[in-house]
Amino acid sequence: MLTDKDLELSNIKGISEVFNQRIYKYVGYEDAIKYVLIDKNTLKFSSPNDFNDPFDCYEGFVNFSNVPPSATLDDTAKRLLDRSIVKEASSRTKQVLNDRRTRLNFFKEQKKDYRVSCFSKVYDEVLMWSHYANKHTGVCIGFEFPIEPLPKDFIVFPVVYKDSVQPFDVYANPFRIILHWIITKSHHWKYEKEVRAIIKNDSRxxxxxxxxYYYVIEKDWIKEIVFGCKVSDKVVEKTIKLIRKNGFKNILIKRMFINPDNFSLEENIIADIQNYKNKVK
Structure with a gap:
């Protein structure tokens, strides 16, 4: 679990972009109903090992070249374990960091200890709908994570896109090293405008x-539901009734439509649920 000190350190450039700002999660319809909106009210967190980008959480983002040959766990690993997201060192982690020849495997090993939930700053990206919302038959859910009270188990940061691999020195700020490792991606993915929620897999x-892995969320974090352009009228109507019956309020409901003049999507507001009442516009 993150410490208060870690959360203080997290107040660097980027955090204002995601807290109290709306970010969006593209998801298939069945998963949205079962896991997020109706049955369980959770967010799915996945292992970086399951991501489709081979450079995701790439160990090359951290530079170990300046570590002196005489370095021990106390002066190298301690930087990464005591005041960082890593926090608690497993026996395998300590073994890796005590062996100079295998230190480069440290971050490869850490992939087993983290879970990430992915969002976007936009809800109208055609490729995102195609890849992550079941070919436009799913939904895009708008979240707002409150900075106060801040969820104590995870942090949220926008992804930083780079044109080249730029390693971060291992002797720099430990929180920044871990953060750099988790939120850096290739510029090829820039169109996603991704935001990441990061959590340790031992969170209660x-x-x-x-x-x-699924994290229980507060219903009032969900502010918007956007249906894909291939979702039927019947499904839209059924979902609005479910939302109204399941304790949500102050939710804007939209639907995407194909723009007949170009290769883009346009939105249309179809309902505004206020205080459990459905007001169709």
Whole structure:
């Protein structure tokens, strides 16, 4: 679990872009109903090992070349373990960091200890709908994470896109090293405008169903639901009724439509749920 000191350190450039700002999660319809909106009210967190980008959480983002040959766990690993997201060192982590020849495997090993939930700053990206919302038959859910009270188990940061691999020195700020490792991606993915929620997989609020991890969320974090352009009228109407019956309020409901003049999507507001009442515009 993150410490108060870690959360203080997290107040660097970028945090204002995501807290109290709306960010969006593209998801298939069935998963949205089952896991997020109706049945369980959770967010899915995945292992970086399951991501489709081979450079995701790439160990090359951290530079170990300046570590002196005489370095021990106390003066190298301690920087990464005591005041960082890593916090608690497993026996395998200590073994890796005590062996100079295998230190480069440290961050490769850390992929086993983290879970990430991915969002976007936009809800109208055609490729995102195609890749992550079941080919436009799913939904895009708008979240706002409050900076006060800040969720104590995870942090949220926008992804930083780079044109080249730029390693961060291991002797720099430990929080920044871990953060750099987790939120740096290639410029090829820039169109996603990604934002990441990051959590340790030992959080007490994480539910494990075998392969995936789910974090219980507050309903008032959900501010917007956007239906894909291929979702039927019947499904839209059914979902609005479910939302109205399940304790949500102050939610804007939209639907995407194909722009007939170019290769883009346009939105249309179809409902505004206020205080559990559905007001169709």
């Amino acid at each position: 609020k994480l539910l494990n169903d075998g392969n995936n």
